[in-house]
Amino acid sequence: MIRAALAALALLLWSGAAAAQGLAATLVADRIFVSAAGELVAEGNVEVFHDGTRLSAARVVYDRRGDRLTIDGPILVVAADGTIFEARQAALDPRLETGLLLGARLVLDRQLQLAAGRIDRVEGRYSQLSGVAATSCRVCDGRAPLWEIRARRVTHDEEARLLYFEGAQFRVGGVPVFYLPRLRLPDPTLDRATGFLIPSIRSTDRLGIGVRLPYFLRLGNARDLTLTPYLSAETRTLGLRYRQAFDTGAVQIGGAITRDTLLPDETRGYATATGAFALPGGLRLGFDLEGVSDRAYLLDYGLTDTDFLASEIAVFRVRDNDYLRGALTVFESLRAADDNDLLPSVVGKLVYERRLQPRPFGGTLTFDTGFDALYRAEDGDGIGRDMARAGAAFGWHGIWIGPGGLVAEADARAGIDVFAVEQDSGFDSATTRSLLGAATVLRWPLIARGAGGATHLVEPALQIAWSGVQGSPVPNEDSVVADFDEGNLLSLSRFAGEDAVETGLRGAAGLTWTRIGPRGWRSTLGFGRVLRQDAESRFSDGTGLAGRRSDWLVAGQIDFGQGLALGVRTLVDDAADFRRTEARLDWTTDRLGLAAAYVFLPSDAGEGRAEAVSEWTFDAAYRISTAWAVSGAARYDLVADSPASARLGVEWRNECVEVGLSVSRRFTSSANVTPSTDLGLSVELLGFSAGGARAAPARPCGVAGR
DSSP: OHHHHTHHHHHHHSHHHHHHHTOOOEEEOSEEEEOTTSOEEEEEEEEEEETTEEEEEEEEEEETTTTEEEEEEEEEEEOTTSOEEEEEEEEEOTTSSSEEEEEEEEEETTTEEEEEEEEEEETTTEEEEEEEEEESSOOBTTBOOSEEEEEEEEEEETTTTEEEEEEEEEEETTEEEEEEEEEEEEOTTOSOOSEEOOOEEEEETTTEEEEEOOEEEEOSSSEEEEEEEEEESSEEEEEEEEEEEOSSEEEEEEEEEEEESSSTTSOEEEEEEEEEEEOGGGOEEEEEEEEESSTTHHHHTTSOOOSEEEEEEEEEEEOSSEEEEEEEEEEEEOOTTOOTTTSOOEEEEEEEEEEEOOTTTOSEEEEEEEEEEEEOSOOSTTTSOEEEEEEEEEEEEEEEEOGGGOEEEEEEEEEEEEEEEESOTTSOSEEEEEEEEEEEEEEOOEEEEOTTSOEEEEEEEEEEEEEEEESOOOOOOSOSSOOOSTTTTTOSOOOSSSSOOOOEEEEEEEEEEEEEOTTSOEEEEEEEEEEEEEEEOSSOGGGTOOEEEOOEEEEEEEEEETTEEEEEEEEEOTTOOEEEEEEEEEEEOSSEEEEEEEEEEOOBGGGTBSSOEEEEEEEEEEEOSSSEEEEEEEEEETTTTEEEEEEEEEEEEOSSEEEEEEEEEEOOOOSSOOOEEEEEEEEEETTSGGGGGGOOOOOOTTOOOO
């Protein structure tokens, strides 16, 4: 690094190298002359500029016969890559391969500074610093930095971009904390280097106080491995993460293996594998695989609070007019009440869609075909049902704008499906089903401007739809859960999948009012419902879609500007009782990020919900200053009238250190997990590798913190 920083001066004064390489530099000084001894001398405010590098010195002497460069300071070099070098005096050969620098200070990548009584250049690659103090903290006269590493000698390998410390002593506030005879650290310009990463401390009710100490191994430019031992009185865990990049994609494999006192006779752990690759023909391959030894492991070790795992491998392609995707997914529930043998644990799906623009009658014509299948591990009539479907369909959509701004839309769909059902005598083993359906939607957007400058847009909408099905009944596997919202109010079918479709004559009506204020406020209010000639019994009561008349759908959003927005959606029955309800508030500023949400779901046996769900969730982060930040999250169960989970985090950082403290509490319990508290502490010294990119601006001397 020193060699790069001083290269400008060397190229200028060592004329042979400069001429050979065709490089140019600019020298400015009060006086430039040749002495009686034949030395080239520049003195008085000497400055050299070359390729983004600037050197300042009091006096520079180049001895051609001795092939020696002598520089009197104060010497200051600011390189284009951010390196800053200071010295009192230097004596070097023009190639900067050997020499001596006295009273030097080196700042790497504007982060890490190393002050040394002496620097020796060795073999043109190494800089050996003697009597070194290294820190990324602001250094003020008369006061020790927050942390520093004192060393007898430091060797900087400029090619490998590594720092080797000998006789290293780590100090906090000037007080020695521990001693290391040898220490290797990356310089700030190196993103990936073998060595220890930032350790963290974790304390939980079940595992006690433990330490995670990750070790990173660089296996080449495209591969690396991270090993993370996690040790406490209750557990011995080794985590790993392997990454590799290829010309056409990348893969990451992770996991952990554990022996602990929670399940003393078992080896526990988890494994994951993710990847994405480009294939010929514009195809993409992606996979996301995950598995765990037992249902409580992920919660015990604070990895995730998910209650199911989904492992999938998929091949897909997306182009302007067609879409292709094939996937195989394996599901595993982590809920104590679920029996994975009774759930459709293996699901395969293949779908192809193509869009055409037929000129004779306009509109958009779509063709889609697909195959899907599911498998249950359980053998038994009705409880181990396996099923497959293959089908194809044509759809058409057209839109016209008539007099007065009236908008008319038309949809038509025709398709055929073949179903195969095993281990369920309640359905035919093989069924062919045909579908024919059509719908018309009329919209009439009306716009007006109010006296205060606000713009109002009112849009009534009306739909008439019919569809019919021919064929024997089939099981409903992919449309068990249905949602009623603004997106499907005017849909031809409100079932989520292909197994079940709405039939008969029906209609839907809705009205939307949008107001755009002169100061940037924007609000929208909409409502609607579905009416049928015949009652629909396949929707469960909790969806709001069952019967001849659906519940009223009411939805509204307000954007207040300044990053503040509120959204509400609810279903209201004919008795004016609120059914499914959700609301969300978001507020984002330069310092604040806030999200609060409320959800209510009524009990619904059809969706596997024996009790109603009603809860608040809250997530916030606030940066108090450049040094301090706090964050928090909470979930409160209104049905149980008790908190479900809570988390609080505090972060403090300056230009050279980042400290994070977090505490979380899970209040719920089940057959797999018990309530627990998790405490985490991390301390990161900024300035090595890429860590300093997150550092706060350096505080002025005399200011303790902000």
